[in-house]
Amino acid sequence: MNLTIGDVAKRIGLPAKTIRYYEEIGLVDPLRDSNGYRVFRDSDLHKLTFLGRARALGFTINDCRTLLALYEDETRASSDVKAVAQKHLADIEAKITDLQAMHATLSHLAQECSGDGRPDCPILKGLSGG
Amino acid sequence: MNLTIGDVAKRIGLPAKTIRYYEEIGLVDPLRDSNGYRVFRDSDLHKLTFLGRARALGFTINDCRTLLALYEDETRASSDVKAVAQKHLADIEAKITDLQAMHATLSHLAQECSGDGRPDCPILKGLSGG
């Protein structure tokens, strides 16, 4: 018995919709049964697992495409993989820095806000440029 | 002389496109000159400044709409503002936590990758489930 897309979805932990989408954009290419249902080979399952993990680490679909190509290429240089990873690590670090700055500013404002029934509010003052 | 949208954009630090978009979704409502050009009052400039800062702190457009309404409402309770801010702070914290987890996992994998010309790569192994 072939695994249907629902079975694969459960096994991999990705929604069926997402798997169809990955096929549509050419990340996987499952076979078809005579009834039109998708047929997933082991290689498809491996790719989908790979994609699920890469996406969970925050790689873009474009990065995933690159990484998947490297994954499939037995003659790859690990430096190519590492370069993609390090670029992504730098992006993550930049995002964390941004978020921490936002958090610092906003928590400072919130701390000064009494948060009661009165209209006076340092948060709004801060936002309006006060 | 009225300020045109380009002048306002420079002054506030938002692209003109963004200001038009904010008008389209009802966040601001500038007047119009006889030639069709937008005319920005002081109150429009204040609102746009407010929006720019709120967006820079990561508030969604929907939150901005709420905050702007509170900003305009002289009878607001500061607790309402603070609630929005604290919800957003919690979201920021969650995002930072997620990003830090991704960073930890990926930097660990990257550290083990030699990054040379050989095909052997712990990053790909980690992604494929190894």
Next chain:
DNA sequence: GTAGGGCTTCCTGTCACTGGAAGGTCAAGG
């Protein structure tokens, strides 16, 4: 009068899906 820059609207594209409609397929139960 013409060249340029800015303004206007409108339409499309981005990213990575998600939701939903319309219709085909399959196994189980009556």
Next chain:
DNA sequence: CCTTGACCTTCCAGTGACAGGAAGCCCTAC
């Protein structure tokens, strides 16, 4: 044999917050 319900299929629209670009009007300077 028929139905029911849970699958599967495709296709279309919407999300958030804009950005890019085309076509055409306006205004100033030379």
